[in-house]
Amino acid sequence: MSFLKINNATKSYGSTKVLRNIDIDVEEGEFLVLVGPSGCGKSTLLNMIAGLENITSGTISIKGQTMNGVHPSKRNIAMVFQSYALYPNMTVGQNITFGLEMHGTAKPEREKAMNEVAEMLQIKPLLNRKPGQLSGGQRQRVAMGRALVRDPDVFLFDEPLSNLDAKLRVDMRTEIKKLHQKLGTTIVYVTHDQIEAMTLSTRIAVMNGGYVQQLGTPKEIYDAPANLFVASFMGSPSMNLVPAKVVSNGDGIFAQLSTGLSEQVNLRFSNPTEALKGFDQKEITLGIRPEAITDPEGADRKARHIEQITNRVIVTEPAGSDTYVMSSLGGKDCNARMRADAQVAAGQNVPFAINMDKAIPFDPSSEMRIA
Amino acid sequence: MSVASTETAINTGRITRTFIYLLLILFALFYLLPFGIMVINSVKPLSEITGGNMMSLPQVFTLEPWLKAWNSAQVGVEATGLKPYFWNSLKMVFPAVAISTVLGALNGYVLTKWRFKGDTILFGLMLFACFIPFQIVLIPMARVLGFLGIAGSTPGLVLVHVVYGLGFTTLYFRNYYQVFPTELIRAAQIDGAGFFRIFWRIMLPSSGPIIVVSVIWQFTNIWNDFLFGASFADLDSQPMTVALNNLVSSSTGVKEYNVHFAGAIIAALPTLLVYIVAGRYFVRGLMAGSVKG
Numbered sequence: 001m002s003f004l005k006i007n008n009a010t011k012s013y014g015s016t017k018v019l020r021n022i023d024i025d026v027e028e029g030e031f032l033v034l035v036g037p038s039g040c041g042k043s044t045l046l047n048m049i050a051g052l053e054n055i056t057s058g059t060i061s062i063k064g065q066t067m068n069g070v071h072p073s074k075r076n077i078a079m080v081f082q083s084y085a086l087y088p089n090m091t092v093g094q095n096i097t098f099g100l101e102m103h104g105t106a107k108p109e110r111e112k113a114m115n116e117v118a119e120m121l122q123i124k125p126l127l128n129r130k131p132g133q134l135s136g137g138q139r140q141r142v143a144m145g146r147a148l149v150r151d152p153d154v155f156l157f158d159e160p161l162s163n164l165d166a167k168l169r170v171d172m173r174t175e176i177k178k179l180h181q182k183l184g185t186t187i188v189y190v191t192h193d194q195i196e197a198m199t200l201s202t203r204i205a206v207m208n209g210g211y212v213q214q215l216g217t218p219k220e221i222y223d224a225p226a227n228l229f230v231a232s233f234m235g236s237p238s239m240n241l242v243p244a245k246v247v248s249n250g251d252g253i254f255a256q257l258s259t260g261l262s263e264q265v266n267l268r269f270s271n272p273t274e275a276l277k278g279f280d281q282k283e284i285t286l287g288i289r290p291e292a293i294t295d296p297e298g299a300d301r302k303a304r305h306i307e308q309i310t311n312r313v314i315v316t317e318p319a320g321s322d323t324y325v326m327s328s329l330g331g332k333d334c335n336a337r338m339r340a341d342a343q344v345a346a347g348q349n350v351p352f353a354i355n356m357d358k359a360i361p362f363d364p365s366s367e368m369r370i371a
Numbered sequence: 372m373s374v375a376s377t378e379t380a381i382n383t384g385r386i387t388r389t390f391i392y393l394l395l396i397l398f399a400l401f402y403l404l405p406f407g408i409m410v411i412n413s414v415k416p417l418s419e420i421t422g423g424n425m426m427s428l429p430q431v432f433t434l435e436p437w438l439k440a441w442n443s444a445q446v447g448v449e450a451t452g453l454k455p456y457f458w459n460s461l462k463m464v465f466p467a468v469a470i471s472t473v474l475g476a477l478n479g480y481v482l483t484k485w486r487f488k489g490d491t492i493l494f495g496l497m498l499f500a501c502f503i504p505f506q507i508v509l510i511p512m513a514r515v516l517g518f519l520g521i522a523g524s525t526p527g528l529v530l531v532h533v534v535y536g537l538g539f540t541t542l543y544f545r546n547y548y549q550v551f552p553t554e555l556i557r558a559a560q561i562d563g564a565g566f567f568r569i570f571w572r573i574m575l576p577s578s579g580p581i582i583v584v585s586v587i588w589q590f591t592n593i594w595n596d597f598l599f600g601a602s603f604a605d606l607d608s609q610p611m612t613v614a615l616n617n618l619v620s621s622s623t624g625v626k627e628y629n630v631h632f633a634g635a636i637i638a639a640l641p642t643l644l645v646y647i648v649a650g651r652y653f654v655r656g657l658m659a660g661s662v663k664g
Contacts, residue, residue, distance in 0.1 A: 073561060077561065079558065083552055085552065085557065087559070087577075088555075098562050099562035102563035102564050103563050
């Protein structure tokens with residue numbers, strides 16, 4: 001029996017279906033991130049777990065108990081909101097202990113719990129201040145403190161970092177991860193930021209259009225995206241998706257495509273699946289992440305098969321740590337990640353090394369990965 | 372920011388500035404003139420008013436008219452002064468203001484945070500209360516008061532003013548709560564606070580500016596109301612405004628203008644006081660809903 005079980009849950013407003021047949025099992029101590037573009041239903045799903053929105057059909061259960069119709073305060077959950085939702089009229093201390101007070105905890109115990117949490121989050125000096133006197137990062141901490149003090153079964157985070165500036169966001173991300181490692185509680189976290197999803201989670205549910213597109217570990221999601229949506233949504237810069245034709249001969253199975261120099265090149269798949277063999281002479285969409293296309297010196301030495309091609313550089317984007325090099329492949333712009341000191345300039349013909357271990361074929365009609 | 376906000380005033384030369392101030396002072400004096408004349412004449416003996424210039428300053432200073440207006444002027448059948456009616460007004464105003472404000476806040480809270488089917492229509496209907504002229508409700512209200520058995524009493528007047536004021540207070544609070552973040556309500560729900568707990572502990576304490584607006588509005592309206600007081604009050608529940616009218620328009624004896632002036636000032640004092648104490652919050656509260664802080 002899993003800790004948090006979402007079983008065939010749907011949500012509709014009138015005739016508009018917002019969530020369709022969601023099935024997610026979360027084990028105790030897991031960090032599940034719901035990620036997707038705005039309007040994909042991820043926040044709705046979180047609110048359904050919290051009990052702030054009712055469930056149209058299906059069930060959500062925590063610790064084996066069905067939560068349909070149970071009041072939010074009786075689910076033993078805590079939630080951190082995007083706007084932090086700190087009560088403006090109360091001090092930080094009162095904000096943190098309000099939930100305990102509502103649940104009838106005695107004052108000395110409340111004080112004790114508050115002090116422990118304040119200690120952990122280093123907000124002790126702020127306890128007597130009002131939320132209006134705090135900075136964004138401090139408010140974020142207080143909001144987490146308010147959730148932590150309840151010692152809930154499940155933590156729910158609704159885009160908690162999106163109101164912070166870029167640097168603070170990275171810091172708080174690390175803090176949240178540390179906190180999860182320390183406490184080991186179950187967390188469901190909603191974000192539209194795929195980097196947050198990758199860095200924080202133990203598992204990711206990529207959502208779009210009311211469906212869970214793929215549920216898996218960050219590595220599975222990144223290395224073996226189930227479909228074109230997941231492939232293009234996860235990863236920054238996003239995966240190159242170029243049209244190619246499957247050809248095969250005695251040497252293996254190849255993806256045939258044209259370069260920016262109008263030459264046809266054949267790229268051999270290093271581990272073709274059975275399904276791919278059925279696509280012989282058919283068009284596919286080939287997905288290659290930018291980091292799998294490099295300068296030959298920067299290529300992964302452990303890769304089983306690397307194809308080297310010559311192509312014309314359209315534009316270069318030095319990013320400090322790497323240089324992104326744009327070229328044309330299969331008639332589309334294709335991003336390559338080269339070492340920062342790779343000597344390339346726009347208009348030159350330079351060698352590119354493509355790590356074919358990481359090339360993923362997709363069926364252009366069904367948009368699913370060919371596996 | 373504070374530097375920038377002073378910069379928004381148009382830069383003008385010294386002469387223009389002096390001219391503007393002079394003009395403003397002139398207007399202020401003009402508006403204060405009636406009140407000034409009331410004060411001047413309320414501390415004169417009657418002979419100075421009837422025998423001379425109303426505009427001149429008092430030759431003999433006396434508080435006699437004030438004491439008389441308060442204690443012993445002939446208002447109704449007995450020479451009680453305005454004192455008992457002043458208390459009548461207070462006994463009516465305080466509960467009416469408190470009840471209509473709290474109910475208005477509760478309405479605003481429900482209409483914005485506990486939405487239900489048809490709530491906008493209901494709110495629209497409640498807004499009608501702001502546009503209906505007093506006179507239209509007189510007869511139905513008289514029936515209702517009679518039916519409830521509180522006609523001619525202070526509780527009856529309180530009910531009338533609460534019902535009539537509810538449209539306004541609901542409008543104020545609804546607009547104020549409209550921009551109040553709903554996530555706060557959700558957080559409180561998860562924390563385990565119920566409907567009324569959220570209202571008392573979170574909504575009301577954050578509603579300072581709009582409470583001030585509602586209180587000032589209701590206080591001045593109810594205190595100054597004459598029609599409902601004249602229509603629905605008995606002799607022992609008549610409010611200040613009705614008593615003042617009786618004092619001034621009594622047709623027997625000498626017209627004691629100095630006493631009338633003193634009585635009129637006494638009748639206006641509470642509203643004046645409310646404005647002086649809470650006036651700046653009034654403007655702030657009116658602005659609160661419209662401009663995003």
